[in-house]
Amino acid sequence: MRRKITGFSNPTVKYLRSLRDKKHRRQERAFLAEGLRLLTDARQTGHVPQMLVMASGRDPHPLLDALEHDVMAAGGEVIETTSDILAKITGKSNPQAVAGVFAEFDTTLGQIDRTAAPIWLVAQELRDPGNLGTMLRTGDAVGAGGLILIDDCADPFSVEAVRASMGAIFTQRIARARWEEFLPWLRSGTGQLVAASLREAVPYRGAPYAAPCFILVGNESQGLPEGYEAACDLRVTMPMRGRADSLNAALAGAVLAYEVLAGLDEPGGPT
Amino acid sequence: MRRKITGFSNPTVKYLRSLRDKKHRRQERAFLAEGLRLLTDARQTGHVPQMLVMASGRDPHPLLDALEHDVMAAGGEVIETTSDILAKITGKSNPQAVAGVFAEFDTTLGQIDRTAAPIWLVAQELRDPGNLGTMLRTGDAVGAGGLILIDDCADPFSVEAVRASMGAIFTQRIARARWEEFLPWLRSGTGQLVAASLREAVPYRGAPYAAPCFILVGNESQGLPEGYEAACDLRVTMPMRGRADSLNAALAGAVLAYEVLAGLDEPGGPT
Numbered sequence: 246m247r248r249k250i251t252g253f254s255n256p257t258v259k260y261l262r263s264l265r266d267k268k269h270r271r272q273e274r275a276f277l278a279e280g281l282r283l284l285t286d287a288r289q290t291g292h293v294p295q296m297l298v299m300a301s302g303r304d305p306h307p308l309l310d311a312l313e314h315d316v317m318a319a320g321g322e323v324i325e326t327t328s329d330i331l332a333k334i335t336g337k338s339n340p341q342a343v344a345g346v347f348a349e350f351d352t353t354l355g356q357i358d359r360t361a362a363p364i365w366l367v368a369q370e371l372r373d374p375g376n377l378g379t380m381l382r383t384g385d386a387v388g389a390g391g392l393i394l395i396d397d398c399a400d401p402f403s404v405e406a407v408r409a410s411m412g413a414i415f416t417q418r419i420a421r422a423r424w425e426e427f428l429p430w431l432r433s434g435t436g437q438l439v440a441a442s443l444r445e446a447v448p449y450r451g452a453p454y455a456a457p458c459f460i461l462v463g464n465e466s467q468g469l470p471e472g473y474e475a476a477c478d479l480r481v482t483m484p485m486r487g488r489a490d491s492l493n494a495a496l497a498g499a500v501l502a503y504e505v506l507a508g509l510d511e512p513g514g515p516t
Numbered sequence: 517m518r519r520k521i522t523g524f525s526n527p528t529v530k531y532l533r534s535l536r537d538k539k540h541r542r543q544e545r546a547f548l549a550e551g552l553r554l555l556t557d558a559r560q561t562g563h564v565p566q567m568l569v570m571a572s573g574r575d576p577h578p579l580l581d582a583l584e585h586d587v588m589a590a591g592g593e594v595i596e597t598t599s600d601i602l603a604k605i606t607g608k609s610n611p612q613a614v615a616g617v618f619a620e621f622d623t624t625l626g627q628i629d630r631t632a633a634p635i636w637l638v639a640q641e642l643r644d645p646g647n648l649g650t651m652l653r654t655g656d657a658v659g660a661g662g663l664i665l666i667d668d669c670a671d672p673f674s675v676e677a678v679r680a681s682m683g684a685i686f687t688q689r690i691a692r693a694r695w696e697e698f699l700p701w702l703r704s705g706t707g708q709l710v711a712a713s714l715r716e717a718v719p720y721r722g723a724p725y726a727a728p729c730f731i732l733v734g735n736e737s738q739g740l741p742e743g744y745e746a747a748c749d750l751r752v753t754m755p756m757r758g759r760a761d762s763l764n765a766a767l768a769g770a771v772l773a774y775e776v777l778a779g780l781d782e783p784g785g786p787t
Contacts (some may be wrong), residue, residue: 286759375646379764379767382763382764382767383763383767384758385757385758385759386754386755386756386757386758386763387755387757387758388755388757388758411759411764412759413758413759416758416759450778483657483774484657484658484659484774484777484781485657486656486657486658486659486777487655487656487657487658487659487684487687488557488656488682488683488684488687492653492654492657492770493650493653493682495767496650496653496654496766496767496770499763499767499770499771500770500771500774503754503755503771503774503775504774506755506757507721510755
């Protein structure tokens with residue numbers, strides 16, 4: 246269906262604006278993704294928005310045509326509005342902006358098939374949406390299956406995290422769990438839990454990684470609680486030639502994930 | 517010297533506010549760093565601010581006492597002001613905030629002693645101050661000597677870049693140069709120029725890195741110009757299991773820097 250909306254008080258406008266807010270995203274079980282590139286990434290990975298929003302008179306673009314076609318074919322809505330209303334929805338005054346509404350994904354541990362990928366990233370209390378997006382990108386780059394968010398993490402469906410993921414939010418499985426749920430789930434099947442640690446640990450380089458390898462990264466400022474580290478199968482340490490907390494969580498995760506990837510790939514390696 | 521300032525129109529307030537702006541930083545050859553932690557990092561690496569600013573009646577703190585002592589001993593100024601004026605200077609309404617003014621460092625290539633470190637990071641047209649700060653942190657972590665900024669990069673002395681560097685701005689040498697200056701400088705001495713490349717390249721893992729190794733990272737969206745890549749001694753490629761542009765420049769730089777560090781450290785390695 247195609248609709249034109251010209252009034253600020255239209256309920257659809259209110260709905261769209263409300264999705265910038267975590268509480269409303271949870272209620273509506275939906276999230277916003279912005280930008281033609283991100284929406285095209287979504288489409289290419291089989292995710293079609295329920296609703297597509299743009300300004301009337303926006304410049305035509307073949308990728309936008311393709312998106313509109315898919316949205317209509319899937320029974321979704323294409324909404325044309327004024328550039329003022331669009332600015333209210335996106336928070337930016339770019340009349341070329343395009344936004345899409347997607348149904349929130351299932352984020353239970355139950356939907357994760359651990360045998361589907363050799364690497365899984367696990368983040369504990371990751372508070373920065375940008376770091377969360379970066380971890381999704383890293384996961385995509387190393388061929389990970391997804392990102393498991395432990396305890397109180399930033400919302401992966403926030404506009405900031407979705408943007409920072411550069412489309413990886415649509416390629417990576419995402420699960421949310423408390424540590425008390427995660428550990429029994431992990432131990433109910435095969436899987437090696439590895440932590441980057443500043444405590445007693447073996448060098449990360451050439452450590453005996455095994456698939457499926459779950460790489461656990463801690464909070465940006467506190468790192469992992471000691472008990473969480475103790476529950477790991479392997480604790481590894483990275484050289485820090487400078488100040489103790491030189492690397493941020495997302496960066497340490499990326500360096501470690503690439504090391505695991507290389508370790509699993511090596512002939513005679515531990516897989 | 518210790519001064520109290522209570523008027524918004526005080527020239528010192530204007531001066532401090534102007535340092536949030538690139539043009540004025542250049543004119544004044546000074547920059548702002550904010551937060552007791554960052555200022556303590558600076559102090560511990562021998563950088564004492566010319567001017568220290570805080571709100572009158574701020575909670576006492578032993579690290580702040582130490583800072584004040586060093587600033588006074590070095591002939592600098594300690595400025596107490598109202599929390600309203602402080603908020604104008606820092607852009608945040610935190611009455612516990614502390615800001616320091618530092619003299620801009622020499623950023624000519626001439627001050628770089630390439631033999632002082634085995635690794636140097638080189639960024640070309642890096643536009644995001646956060647990425648720039650992250651590269652400084654990475655450099656600190658791998659024991660790099662510094663970061664060389666090629667062509668039009670974000671300003672390393674912006675409040676955002678300084679903050680994102682988490683203190684590494686004070687441990688890493690920083691140079692700015694056009695490519696046309698950088699390449700002859702590099703070739704005037706020993707040094708291997710390595711690029712992370714999506715074009716024809718050898719696997720990054722176990723490539724023949726040699727110190728001093730200059731790791732060249734390109735712009736966030738365009739990557740390196742072809743001619744720049746062609747001028748490198750070594751082009752390496754990292755596995756990308758997902759979408760082509762999964763990793764951002766700063767992240768790719770970190771993964772590569774850790775690989776170079778390991779390569780240079782290995783017994784029988786190429787150093």
